[in-house]
Amino acid sequence: MIRRDFLKTGALSALGTSLLSATKPLEQLLVSNKNLVGEAKNIIFLVSDGMSSSTLTMANLVSQRMNGRESKWISLYRDRSITRSLMDTASANSMVTDSAASSSAWGGGKRVNNGSLNVNADGSFNTPILQKFKHAGKKVGCVTTVPITHATPAGFCIANKSRSKQEEIALQYLPLKFDVMMGGGDKYFNSAKRADKKNVYAQFTEAGYHVVKNKSQLSAFKGRQPLLGVFAADALPYTVDYTHDKELQNQVPTLAEMTENAITLMKEHPEGFVLQVEGGKVDWAAHSNDSPGLLFDQLEFDLAVEKAIAFAEQDKNTLVIITTDHGNGNPAIFGEDNVDQKFDLLQKFKHSNDWVLNRIQNSMSASQLIELINDAQGYAISNMQAENLLSHYEKLDGGGLYNVRKLPFELFGKIQAEYTAIHWASMEHSSDYVELAAYGPGSQLINPVLRNTELHQIMLQAAGLPA
Incomplete structure (x- = not known):
């Protein structure tokens, strides 16, 4: 039946092309790449930090065997509703990148040395992409399960010679007036925990931000001013621990909840929005060879993917990019017995x-x-x-x-x-090419294999901004 349908469809398609080509020049049959792409009003860029390809595989197996359904990411591959690619993740000084250099490749469009955030070897800076989109009139934001000052969100937002200067990065965010910033990292904002004793929360409030520190405060916020949400001293809890702790569930929003809230707060903006979403604890679990931490956080990231795709399917003007910055640990299922x-x-x-x-x-x-x-x-x-x-x-x-x-x-x-x-193969990052998927206007710009820096230009081009 499948073969007969294929042959029937193929014959009709060939006949149609033949009839059209008899009356129109070939160049009129070919639609330009620009028209194919359209323009993305919104962009949601999702990063499962430190996700080896085997992590994606195992999380899907857990979902199938425990929940009776595939992960959203794999289901998008299966129904062919998404563009798939392999991405080269190298930094300027190593084929094995760190998260700062990898995010900077997307954020600034150039490869920088490991440990740097959009700062080149000669000391010059690259303008981060969220600053470009904010300048163009869009709302912008980041949500993460690690400190909001951590390498992956920071690579989209600021330039700094060192990713480790998270107290400094918190202050760099202050004048940007980005619309949504949510994650962990209280120790970088709290005067009792900072080395310089500055009350950075107070500075954000005085600058016009609305600050929230728990789930109920986040749910209650309906305003239009910039939002800073900090829900843990350092990183947010692992999903497997969170799921079995009622107190955490009452206090801390999940990545999927933060993603949904961020979209809701920005989606009505007439110029659109750009949002980065990071499942940062996937990387932390890989560095610790923590299989339950890894796989259940990957599944929580997948729920955030589900929220983003659901919005994009309804909106029809949103480019969704789903990827990772590098592999880590390369865990896998081995053996044959039981x-x-x-x-x-x-x-x-x-x-x-x-x-x-x-x-x-x-x-x-x-x-x-x-x-x-x-x-x-x-x-x-x-x-x-x-x-x-x-x-x-x-x-x-x-x-x-x-x-x-x-x-x-x-x-x-x-x-x-x-x-x-x-x-586990290691406790460190790997040089593997990684999975990348794209949905919506602009996804046609994704080639089967690409460099991490190409995503910077693709996002600008998809949104109709100059490269």
Whole structure:
């Protein structure tokens, strides 16, 4: 049946082209790229930070096996409603990028050295894209599950020689009057936590911003002034922990909720809006080899994708770009024996590895540790494994980028792999080409393979702005 339908359709198509070409010159049959593209009034740029291709695969498998449906991202591929590409993520000084250089490639249109935000090697600055769109009259904003001052949102917003200067970056946001900025990072705004003791919240309020610090305050805000929402001291909680904590659910909005709120606050603007959305904790989990943290945050990111696509389908004037800045850790399911059963254990998890390791005390016995992990994640490690984990609490020598306490994340990831079949290649970024998808006006500009810097020009061109 499929073959007959294809042949029938193909024959009619060929006949139609033949008849048309007999009466019109070929160039009149070809629509210009500009007309194909149209103009995007709005752009929503979604970044699952540190998402290896295998992370996308495993999150989809969890969704299928636990919820009975594919992830939104994979379903967009399956129904061919989206343009798909591979993106080269290299920075100016390394084939393995960091998040600052990668976001700057999109934000400033040029590759910069790792650690820099839109600052070239010669010290010159590249104007970030949200400043360009704001100047053009659009509303602009960023939402993230990590500090709003972190590398990925900052790369769209400001220029700074160092991504680590987050107290400085918070002050750089102040005069920009961007319309929506939401995430974590209270310690970069709070006078009690900043090194210079400046009350940055007060400065934002005096400058005309509306500041919110919890979910109910966000839901109540219906105003038109710029919004700053800061919902955690540092990053927001992992989704798997959030899902099993009523207090967190009452206080902290999810990424999907922030995305929906941001769209609602900006969608009526006559000149349109540009919004960056980041699932930043995907990267943090990968640096910690934290499989439950990783996969459930990827699924939360997927819910944000769902919100963006639903709006774009209704609006019909919105370009949605879905991608990641780099791979990280390259986790994957390995093995053949009982793999399905092991992987399905994730469905019983109540907490991330981060939650577990931060609750282990040096004074615990092996049996107490076994009980803690069993309650939190649904499997019983051996006495030897428990004793090995506890031994590292005497010296605290663990690695990982966001591992301030030097907890044994790598060791726990290796132990956990025996029970989940998820193994990790590293705790660092990779040079892999990454997934990129685009929907809506401007998506036709996406080539099958592209450099990260090309997205800067594509966004400007799709919105009808000069490159």
